[in-house]
Amino acid sequence: MTSLAFAPLRLLGALRALSRREDGTATLDFVIMVPIFVSLFVSSFEVSIFTIRQMMLDRALDLVVRDLRLGTWASVDSDTLKARICERTIGLLPDCSNQLMIEMVPVSSASWATPDPNATCVDRDAEVQPAVAFNPGTENQMVIIRACSMVDPFFPGTGLALSLEENVGDGFPIISTSGFVNEPGTGT
DSSP states (O other): OHHHHSHHHHHHHHHHHHHHOOTTHHHHHHHHHHHHHHHHHHHHHHHHHHHHHHHHHHHHHHHHHHHHHHTOSSSOOHHHHHHHHHHHTTTOSTTHHHHEEEEEEEEOTTTOOOOOSSOOOOOTTOSSOOOOOBOOOOTTOEEEEEEEEEEOOSSTTSHHHHHHOSSTTSOEEEEEEEEEEOOTTOOO
């Protein structure tokens, strides 16, 4: 009976002795800090991949717009532009031909009304994709061209990837916009 009465005191004494020990404190710091640094590294890598993909889409669209503006193609359609943009992204946009949507909208010189600022992107859940305007315009007409590509995060499930995606697996949009004026006598 007396040994049971002193059991809480022995337990309290053992806990006190354990709390005074200093071995293992470096492990505790390691366990606390490593997840922070790993998530920082993974997030910075995700941002760098996102930025590279955005830059390559911007560059590809600018090169295609240069060809459009100068009228180097006899006729222009969405599939031709999509193929040209995808080949100029150097493979950094995975499944580019299926994930890229091109929109071309002439701007009226009477009202200078620009298209809706929300770009139309591929809807991965829909069997039929949303319709987008594709009108290359006429001579001396200003045209806005937008390219939207849906890409998956490099590290799905991390904090940054989860904040970029609305629903897991939907991907997130990379949008590039450019404008040009059709030259007189061009093929468009």
